[in-house]
Amino acid sequence: MRERSTSIVVLDAMGVLYEADDDVELLLVPFILEHLGRADHTEIVRYYIEASLGSVTSAEFWSLVGMSGTSDSEYLSRHRLAHGVRELLQQLRAREIRTACLSNDVSEWSLWLRTHFGLDEWIKDWFISGDLKERKPAPGIYRALIERTGANPRDILFFDDREANLDAAAKLGISTVLVAPESRAGSGRHRRIRSLHEAAAVVDQFEQRA
Helix, strand or coil, X not given: CCCCCCCEEEECCECCCXXXXXXXXXXXXXXXXXXXXXXXXXXXXXXXXXXXXXXXXXXXXXXXXXXXXXXXXXXXXXXXXXXXXXXXXXXXXXXXXXXXXXXXXXXXXXXXXXXXXXXXXXXXEEEEHHHHCCCCCCHHHHHHHHHHHCCCHHHEEXXXXXXXXXXXXHHCCCEEEEECCCCCCCCCCCEEECCHHHHHHHHHHHHCCC
């Protein structure tokens, strides 16, 4: 049996840690339209991408979409944790498995959410596009994960709800798991679970590999 470094479990945020798998379409666009923001759908998405790359702050984003003075909490309070998150994080801690988050998100929003839900207690390493200036599936964000954790890619197990993000990780030798309901079509390129309730068993098998 080969020697290996301690495994690292890496979780995406939207659609894995948090319930909304497409926060822009499901939460952000409706929020802005409900509050009579001046931006249209295309502009909202464009400005969000800029904010999630760290090109503009959250305050600047709200101004760009015609909602200057909006507090982040007004919007972010619409988010909910996904089912099974706390149970999984407790199990990972009990087994002393290092846990990280790799997410496309606005820096300020990511910080607000993990503070609000108390996730910093469980997840110490956060790799956020707004901080790193690069979004999944660009390879640089995965390289930052590998370099800053000092992990061998083969010892990283990455859970995400988008196959493009998993494809990019797999190209670097990272093990991947698609988190998606049965109703969503999949390519079969990645191991698949329906929810985080099934994640612990996948982690067990990953830890036991030769």
